[in-house]
Amino acid sequence: MSDSGTVFSPLALTGPLSFLPLAQGDVDYDTASRQQPGLLDHLLDQDGTGVILVRGDRVAVPRGKGVLSGRTGASIRLATLPATYLRGPLAGSTDRFELPCYYLGKAGQQAWLALDLNLVCAHRAVQAPLRDLAQAADQRFDWLALREYAPHGRPRQVGLATCAVALSIWHERQAFCPRCGAPVHPCQAGWAQICQGNASGDKHTLFPRIEPAVIMAVVDGRDRLLLQHNRKWAPGFRSVTAGFVEAGENLEHAVRRETMEEVGLNLGEMRYLGSQPWPFPSSLMVAFRARSLNTNIRVDGEETDEANWFTREEFGAALASGRLRIPQAASVARYMIEQWYGSEL
Ligand SMILES: [Zn+2]
Known part of the structure; x- marks a missing residue:
């Protein structure tokens, strides 16, 4: 309990996204x-x-x-x-x-x-x-x-x-140690692995490697939301911009770089929204709202083949007509879009 008397659960979300499906729970990891x-x-x-x-x-x-x-x-x-x-x-x-x-x-x-x-x-x-x-x-x-x-x-x-x-x-x-190639076994009640050692007798304790990915709700000066289509997705399906953090990079840089690469937009201010694990296989999704300094979209044509700005009216109409489909209820993208839209979808 804090000095102000507020009780926080161990996974309490304190960012603007007040609920994320995979960031719940109140169990003490002990x-x-x-x-x-x-x-x-x-x-x-x-x-x-x-x-x-x-x-x-x-x-x-x-x-x-x-x-x-x-x-x-x-x-x-x-x-x-x-x-x-x-x-x-x-x-x-x-x-x-x-x-x-x-x-x-x-x-x-x-x-x-x-x-x-x-x-x-x-x-x-x-x-x-x-x-x-x-x-x-x-x-x-x-x-x-x-x-x-x-x-x-x-x-x-x-x-x-x-x-x-x-x-x-x-x-x-x-199943094998990434350092020496020896077989590994679970230890520390499943939260680590111990490698069985190489010929020189080295044994390593291994921990899960978490891969951070940034995901951003990009808006323009009129508060229109950018939604994009990935070449691999079904027609009509769209989501916000996202990508993995690269080696030696911080989160903010990854947000700016990915947005520039995928849709050619230069971002100004950004704000942290929240995060949730996405263990398929090992991601942590870190969500931001960011404002674009320009509106002329330029898709990369490789990963992203289409992207558009949506007003709330355009978005609501496209969704209602079935022309637009958005990410499922477990994803952080869904809640980012709802937060921008102003209500549950
Ligand atoms: Zn090893």
């Missing part, structure tokens, strides 16, 4: 506990520990609930298992630090784990009971991509799911 010997074993022995199920970019929801995704106002909870249910299958299935679980943190007295079915299935050392449980889980639950689930979940569960998906995708994609 980072100090991650290196405790036997932490995962200990948590699995606690009756109160909750477990969610993850597999790459997908999370498990109760059977029959998956079809609710995309329906306006539908609420979907994650499928959760009591940790005690996993004790038998997990006991002795691997050596301790390779348990295919991530410790996601605690909410009050309750600890949360994610069981990663990708890790279960990838690992030769996993024994039959756990493999059977993983196969059963594939059948007994519906599986939703995080992007499909997030708009329907409660904040705490969306926060848990986002962390679990980010870790699952990282472990799935990085």
